[in-house]
Amino acid sequence: xxxxxxxxxxxxxxxxxxxxxxxxxxxxxxxxxxxxxxxxxxxxxxxxxxxxxxxxxxxxxxxxxxxxxxxxxxxxxxxxxxxxxxxxxxxxxxxxxxxxxxxxxxxxxxxxxxxxxxxxxxxxxxxxxxxxxxxxxxxxxxxxxxxxxxxxxxxxxxxxxxxxxxxxxxxxxxxxxxxxxxxxxxxxxxxxxxxxxxxxxxxxxxxxxxxxxxxxxxxxxxxxxxxxxxxxxxxxxxxxxxxxxxxxxxxxxxxxxxxxxxxxxxxxxxxxxxxxxxxxxxxxxxxxxxxxxxxxxxxxxxxxxxxxxxxxxxxxxxxxxxxxxxxxxxxxxxxxxxxxxxxxxxxxxxxxxxxxxxxxxxxxxxxxxxxxxxxxxxxxxxxxxxxxxxxxxxxxxxxxxxxxxxxxxxxxxxxxxxxxxxxxxxxxxxxxxxxxxxxxxxxxxxxxxxxxxxxxxxxxxxxxxxxxxxxxxxxxxxxxxxxxxxxxxxxxxxxxxxxxxxxxxxxxxxxxxxxxxxxxxxxxxxxxxxxxxxxxxxxxxxxxxxxxxxxxxxxxxxxxxxxxxxxxxxxxxxxxxxxxxxxxxxxxxxxxxxxxxxxxxxxxxxxxxxxxxxxxxxxxxxxxxxxxxxxxxxxxxxxxxxxxxxxxxxxxxxxxxxxxxxxxxxxxxxxxxxxxxxxxxxxxxxxxxxxxxxxxxxxxxxxxxxxxxxxxxxxxxxxxxxxxxxxxxxxxxxxxxxxxxxxxxxxxxxxxxxxxxxxxxxxxxxxxxxxxxxxxxxxxxxxxxxxxxxxxxxxxxxxxxxxxxxxxxxxxxxxxxxxxxxxxxxxxxxxxxxxxxxxxxxxxxxxxxxxxxxxxxxx
Ligand SMILES: Nc1ncnc2c1ncn2[C@@H]1O[C@H](COP(=O)(O)OP(=O)(O)OP(=O)(O)O)[C@@H](O)[C@H]1O
Numbered sequence: 040x041x042x043x044x045x046x047x048x049x050x051x052x053x054x055x056x057x058x059x060x061x062x063x064x065x066x067x068x069x070x071x072x073x074x075x076x077x078x079x080x081x082x083x084x085x086x087x088x089x090x091x092x093x094x095x096x097x098x099x100x101x102x103x104x105x106x107x108x109x110x111x112x113x114x115x116x117x118x119x120x121x122x123x124x125x126x127x128x129x130x131x132x133x134x135x136x137x138x139x140x141x142x143x144x145x146x147x148x149x150x151x152x153x154x155x156x157x158x159x160x161x162x163x164x165x166x167x168x169x170x171x172x173x174x175x176x177x178x179x180x181x182x183x184x185x186x187x188x189x190x191x192x193x194x195x196x197x198x199x200x201x202x203x204x205x206x207x208x209x210x211x212x213x214x215x216x217x218x219x220x221x222x223x224x225x226x227x228x229x230x231x232x233x234x235x236x237x238x239x240x241x242x243x244x245x246x247x248x249x250x251x252x253x254x255x256x257x258x259x260x261x262x263x264x265x266x267x268x269x270x271x272x273x274x275x276x277x278x279x280x281x282x283x284x285x286x287x288x289x290x291x292x293x294x295x296x297x298x299x300x301x302x303x304x305x306x307x308x309x310x311x312x313x314x315x316x317x318x319x320x321x322x323x324x325x326x327x328x329x330x331x332x333x334x335x336x337x338x339x340x341x342x343x344x345x346x347x348x349x350x351x352x353x354x355x356x357x358x359x360x361x362x363x364x365x366x367x368x369x370x371x372x373x374x375x376x377x378x379x380x381x382x383x384x385x386x387x388x389x390x391x392x393x394x395x396x397x398x399x400x401x402x403x404x405x406x407x408x409x410x411x412x413x414x415x416x417x418x419x420x421x422x423x424x425x426x427x428x429x430x431x432x433x434x435x436x437x438x439x440x441x442x443x444x445x446x447x448x449x450x451x452x453x454x455x456x457x458x459x460x461x462x463x464x465x466x467x468x469x470x471x472x473x474x475x476x477x478x479x480x481x482x483x484x485x486x487x488x489x490x491x492x493x494x495x496x497x498x499x500x501x502x503x504x505x506x507x508x509x510x511x512x513x514x515x516x517x518x519x520x521x522x523x524x525x526x527x528x529x530x531x532x533x534x535x536x537x538x539x540x541x542x543x544x545x546x547x548x549x550x551x552x553x554x555x556x557x558x559x560x561x562x563x564x565x566x567x568x569x570x571x572x573x574x575x576x577x578x579x580x581x582x583x584x585x586x587x588x589x590x591x592x593x594x595x596x597x598x599x600x601x602x603x604x605x606x607x608x609x610x611x612x613x614x615x616x617x618x619x620x621x622x623x624x625x626x627x628x629x630x631x632x633x634x635x636x637x638x639x640x641x642x643x644x645x646x647x648x649x650x651x652x653x654x655x656x657x658x659x660x661x662x663x664x665x666x667x668x669x670x671x672x673x674x675x676x677x678x679x680x681x682x683x684x685x686x687x688x689x690x691x692x693x694x695x696x697x698x699x700x701x702x703x704x705x706x707x708x709x710x711x712x713x714x715x716x717x718x719x720x721x722x723x724x725x726x727x728x729x730x731x732x733x734x735x736x737x738x739x740x741x742x743x744x745x746x747x748x749x750x751x752x753x754x755x756x757x758x759x760x761x762x763x764x765x766x767x768x769x770x771x772x773x774x775x776x777x778x779x780x781x782x783x784x785x786x787x788x789x790x791x792x793x794x795x796x797x798x799x800x801x802x803x804x805x806x807x808x809x810x811x812x813x814x815x816x817x818x819x820x821x822x823x824x825x826x827x828x829x830x831x832x833x834x835x836x837x838x839x840x841x842x843x844x845x846x847x848x849x850x851x852x853x854x855x856x857x858x859x860x861x862x863x864x865x866x867x868x869x870x871x872x873x874x875x876x877x878x879x880x881x882x883x884x885x886x887x888x889x890x891x892x893x894x895x896x897x898x
Contacts, residue, residue, distance in 0.1 A: 060477070060478045061475035061476060061477050061478060062444065062475065062476060062478050063472055063473065063474065063475055063476075064409075064445045064446065064447060064471045064472055064474045064475075064476060065114045065444075065445070065446045065447070065472075066113045066114055066446070066447045066448075066449060066468045066469070066471055066472050067113055067114055067115045067116070067117065067126075067129065067130050067446070067447070067448045067449065068090060068111070068113045068115075068116045068117065068448075068449045068451060068465075068468065069116075069117040069121065069126060069155065069159060069448060069449070069450050069451070070082060070084070070090075070116075070117065070118055070119050070451050070452075070453050071119060071154055071155035071158070071450060071451070071452050071453075072119040072120075073119070073452075073453065073454055074454070078454040078455070078456075079095060079454065079455040080453040080454060080455070081093050081094065081095050081098075081453060081454070081455045081457075081458045081461075082451065082453035082461075084116050084118050085110065086116075087115060087116060088112050088113060088114065088115060088116060089110050089111065089112045089113075089116065090110070090111050090113070090116045090465075091108055091109070091110045092108065092109050092110075092111065092458070092461070092462065092465060093108050094106035094107070094108075094458060095455035095458050097455060097456070097458070098455075098458045098459055098462075099459055100459075100462075109462070109465075111465045111468070111469050112469070113449070113468065113469070113472070114472075115129055115130075117129075119453075122166075123159075123162050123166050123167060123168055123172070124166075124172070124241070126159060126168075126169065126448075127168070127169050127172040127173070127241070128243075130146065130169060130446060130448050131146065131169040131172060131173050132176065132243065132245075133444075134146055134173070134371055134444060134446060135173045135176045135177060135180075135245065135371065136245050136247055137369070137371075137444050137479070138177065138345065138347050138369045138370070138371045139177065139180055139181070139245055139247050139248050139347065139369075140247055140369075140481060141347075141349065141367040141368075141369045141481030141483065142369055142443070142444060142479035142480075142481055143369055143370045143371070143438065143442065143443040143444070143479050144369075144370075144371045144372070144443060144444045144445075144446070145371075145372045145374065145435060145438045145443055145444070145445045145446070146169065146371070146372070146373050146374065146445075146446045146447070146448065147374045147376055147445075147446070147447045147448070148160050148373075148374065148375050148376060148447075148448050148450060149376050149402075149447055149448070149449055149450070149464060149467075149468065150376075150378060150379075150449055150450035150451055150452075150461075150464055151378050151379055151450075151451070151452060151457050151460040151461055151464060152377075152378025152379065153378060153452060154378065154450040154451055154452045154457070154461075155450040155452070156337075156375055156376065156378065156448075156450045157337060157375055158450075159448055159450055160373060160375045161375070164236075164237050164238040164239070165237050165238070165239055166239065167238070167239070167240075167241065169373060169448075170318070170343055170373050171238075171240075171241070171311065171315065172241040172243075173345065173371065173373070174256075174311040174314045174315070174345065175240045175241035175242070175243070175311050176241060176243045176244070176245060177256060177311075177345065177347065178256070178310055178311050179241075179242065179243065179244040179245075180244050180245045180246070180247070180248050181248055181254040181256070181347075182244075184248060184250060184252060184253055184254050184493075185253070185254055185255065185256075185309065186253040186254060186255045186350075186359060187204075187207055187211070188207070188210075188211055188214075188255075188307055188309060189202060189206070189207040189210035189211055189214075189307070190202055190204075190207045190253070190255060190359055191255045191257075191307070191348045191350070191366075192210075193257065193305045195301075195302065196293055196294075196299075196588070197291075197293035197297055197299035198293065198368070199348050199366060199368060200363070201350060201359060201360075201361055201362075201363060201366065203361070204358065238315075240311065248349075249349070249351075249483075250491070250493050250494065251351055251352050251356060251488065251490060251491065251492055251493050252349040252350060252351050252352065252367075253349065253350055253351075253352055253359050254347060254348065254349045255307055255347075255348045255349075256307070256308050256309075256314070256345060256346070256347055256348075257305045257306065257307050257308070257345075257346040257347075257348065258272075258305070258306055258308055258314050258317055258318070258343065258344065258345055258346070259272065259300070259303050259304065259305050259306075259342075259343075259344045259346070260272050260317065260318060260321035260322075260341070260342070260343050260344075261288065261300050261303060261341070261342050261344075262321075262324075262325055262326065262339040262340065262341045262342070263339055263340040263341075263342070263401065263430045263431050263434070264326050264338065264339035264340075264397075265339075265393065265397045266397050266400070266401060266429060266430050267287045267430065268287060268288040268289070268290065268300055268430050268434070269285045269286070269287060269288065269324075269339075270285070270286070270288055270300065270302075270303050270304050271320075271321030271322070271324045271325060271341070272303075272304040272306060272317055272320065272321050273285065273286070273304050274304070275324075285324070288300045288301060288302060288303060289301050289302075290430065290433050290434055292437075294581065294584040294585065294588060296437060296441065297437040297441070298433065298434050298435070298436050298437045300434070305346070314345075318343060321341075321343075325337065325339060325341055326338040326339045337375060337377045337378070338377060338398070339377055339398075340374060340375070340376050340377050340398075340401065340431055341374070341375045342372055342373070342374050342434065343372070343373045343375075344370055344371065344372045344373070345370070345371045345373075346368060346369070346370045347368070347369050347370075347371075348366060348367070348368050349366070349367045349368075349369075350362075350365050350366045350367070351365045351484075351486060351488065352488075352492065352493055353488075354488050354492065355492070355496055356488075356492030356493040356494070356495060356496035356497075357493075357496055360486065362484075362486070364484050364574060364577070364578070365484050365486060367481055367482070367483060369481065372435070372438075374435075376402065376405075376431075377398040377402075378398070379398065379399055379402050379460060379463070379464065400429065401429040401430070401431045401432075402431075404425060404428040404429035404431065404432050405429070405431055405432050406467050407425055407428070408424050408425060408426055408432045408439060409439070409467075409470065409471050409474050410470065411423075411424045411425065412424055412439060412440075412474050413470065413473050413474045416473075416474065416475050417473070424439075424440070426439070426440070438476065439474075439476065441477065442476070442477045442478065442479040442480070443476060443477075443479055444476070444478075444479060445474075445476045447468060447471055449464055449465070449468045451464065451465070484574075530542070530545050530546060530549050681820070682820060685820055685821055688821075768791070768809030768810045769791040769792065769793065769807050769808055769809055769810070770789040770791060770792035770793070770808070770809075770810045770811070770812055771792070771793055771795065771803060771804055771808045771810070771811045771812070771833070772787075772789055772792045772793065772794040772795070772812050772814070773794075773795055773796075773798065773811065773812060773813045773814065774794060774796065774812075774813075774814040775796065775814065775815070775816060776796040776797070778814065778816060779816050779824055779826075781824070781826060781851060781853075787812060787828055787830075787849070789810075789812065793808070801840060801841070804833055804841045804843070805833075805835065805839070805840060805841045808833045808841070809832065809833055810830065810831070810832060810833060811830070811831050811832070811833050811843045812828055812829070812830050812831075813828070813829040813830075814826065814827070814828055814829075815827045815829070819852065823852065823853055824852075824853055825850065825851070825852045826850070826851040826852070827848055827849065827850050827851075828847075828848070828849035828850075828851070829845050829847075829848050830845065830846060830847040830848070830849065831843040831844050831845035831846050831847070832844050832846060
């Protein structure tokens with residue numbers, strides 16, 4: 040059977056002017072069931088459209104004393120027992136219908152964290168949410184009208200191109216080869232991934248599609264995380280997946296002022312299952328996290344977009360018309376917003392806290408945009424709406440500012456703990472209902488083709504097939520072209536009888552009909568010409584816009600290239616600097632290594648030498664102790680011997696004296712034999728009173744025998760002054776207050792000195808004094824005067840005082856010429872002072888004399 044040949048004149052509907060009719064944002068509210076039976080509810084549904092919220096005792100309102108019941112009204116309120124299907128039919132299905140009819144739609148799921156947004160949007164495989172049901176309905180509705188894959192191809196500027204059958208076929212073959220050759224990188228399945236085998240598809244079919252069109256479905260899935268857009272369907276390497284370093288996407292505006300994600304992966308799907316496969320692939324990359332309030336909380340806003348592309352079939356009702364103008368693109372965006380949350384409840388920190396901050400900020404911007412839109416619409420003002428403050432609002436600018444059907448489903452958890460946050464959500468939702476959005480008006484171009492041509496073609500083809508099967512020649516041409524003719528053929532003009540007038544009137548009628556028809560065709564032609572001109576103008580406009588866009592993209596590209604070059608140069612410089620620094624660091628590290636080694640060696644040597652020193656010290660201490668003992672023993676013995684000798688001498692002297700006395704008694708005049716025995720003898724007085732002395736003799740006043748008579752020592756050229764105190768330093772001469780005059784030249788030679796008899800001021804010893812001399816005088820065992828000079832160096836101490844380190848003892852001793860053959864004065868020097876004696880003297884010296892200094896008894 041030949042398809043119906045119509046006489047329809049091809050009409051092209053001119054582009055409709057922008058619709059000025061507006062619809063408010065439709066808002067629905069869904070309560071989720073309580074988790075625990077013991078939880079207190081703060082919400083009560085009072086009608087299909089209204090809900091009452093009562094502040095619990097724990098709420099901020101209650102505490103502030105401003106608590107009161109509030110009733111909120113929405114397009115519909117769903118209670119806890121509502122089914123997913125019912126929610127879909129009320130909220131989602133009208134949007135799917137609009138999509139199939141070529142209108143754009145946007146659905147937000149908004150609410151506090153854990154209130155059931157994801158549950159409402161996605162649901163479970165057994166009981167799907169709005170998204171899977173929408174896909175089911177779309178594919179059910181276009182099932183028989185789908186275009187072959189790759190008939191439509193995304194042009195990456197938010198538009199589509201129609202490919203020829205051959206190109207589409209080639210692409211299909213390439214895809215097949217690709218799939219055979221390489222296994223695509225698959226994101227690992229999570230345990231939480233649903234098993235689609237148990238899926239219960241929605242069987243609803245909408246009978247609104249234009250049957251003479253062909254359809255294709257494309258899906259994109261993006262997330263807005265920390266105010267950046269990421270493509271969840273982008274093919275990523277395993278590394279990128281592991282490190283979650285996906286590339287950020289930018290938002291752009293197309294020629295028709297629609298916002299889109301530049302370079303987003305748009306996948307053509309031929310069945311709901313293919314769409315789910317893509318969705319769950321993206322879902323695995325979506326940022327989810329466990330929080331206090333939700334075990335699987337979305338940390339980003341996710342946008343799953345379904346784009347439906349439809350284009351009319353040609354006049355045969357068989358192939359897609361290769362006219363870009365006939366294409367109609369509609370989009371449904373399903374947005375699962377991340378839940379608003381108060382950080383003091385979630386106890387989030389670190390990355391979770393930053394995410395929560397970004398989520399709350401973007402939701403706040405959405406709120407501000409809708410508030411500003413409402414204000415502009417109510418007051419007629421034209422304040423700037425801050426779409427660009429957040430990627431979320433920027434992406435949906437074309438809906439809010441332009442055309443589209445916007446709906447919002449508020450998910451609420453009725454438990455009392457969520458009251459404060461839920462109130463904010465409710466207020467925002469109620470306010471949103473006052474925002475008006477322009478009603479979308481799909482522009483369909485009428486090419487004047489016969490409606491129902493697809494069906495006619497199908498019937499015709501099946502008839503041809505049937506004829507062929509029956510063996511009948513079925514080469515029947517198909518022609519459904521529009522017929523342009525003035526009318527049917529002229530009626531017969533032969534006037535054969537008296538009824539010629541009738542023929543003439545018929546002819547007249549025919550001609551009038553023809554003239555009418557001609558006028559109609561002329562009008563039609565004129566209107567077609569106008570439409571064509573308008574179409575041409577539109578095409579030209581699009582062309583100009585495209586050229587402008589190309590130019591701007593070109594300029595951007597150039598800019599990007601030059602920026603990239605600059606960055607590369609900088610990178611090169613940085614790399615060089617880095618390698619120099621790295622080299623220096625390595626050298627330094629080597630140096631440090633060597634120094635550390637040397638330090639370790641030195642420390643080892645030091646500890647070894649300390650051990651050696653300790654050993655030597657022990658050895659010498661032992662030796663010194665032995666020597667000391669030995670010397671002291673010998674000294675004791677010698678002392679004993681000396682005493683014995685002295686006693687012997689004393690006895691002899693006594694004996695001599697007694698003999699002298701006896702002799703004196705016996706004989707009063709005694710010759711000058713006493714000169715050899717008298718210690719004060721052999722001094723002759725001169726007439727001028729000066730004293731002279733024979734060589735090698737002294738006139739000495741000993742404190743013992745001669746009592747305390749003073750006299751000048753005779754000078755003996757053989758004797759020099761003591762050199763023991765020579766030197767440049769300043770001396771502190773510490774001598775007794777009343778020294779026994781020695782009458783000797785053997786005085787210490789202190790050029791610079793300060794004499795003290797008592798050390799009362801520490802400054803005496805600390806200020807400028809370098810050397811110290813302590814003079815003591817005492818009697819020896821023979822009763823002779825023994826003068827000792829203890830000399831030492833003054834060394835400052837760290838506490839600001841001074842200490843004296845004795846280094847020398849000088850002994851000045853005199854004895855009677857008769858009692859000691861070795862001479863009248865014996866000078867001994869000793870550097871061997873007992874440590875304890877020196878310390879005693881030293882402390883006495885430094886602290887000052889409280890009493891007379893001790894006299895040393897040891898030589
Ligand atoms: N209406 C409901 N019926 C049954 N279970 C529900 C319902 N709403 C939510 N739930 C359950 O509550 C839990 C949290 O829900 P969901 O993940 O959808 O919350 P959300 O609002 O998306 O949270 P977030 O903003 O943190 O991502 C899930 O286990 C979900 O199955």
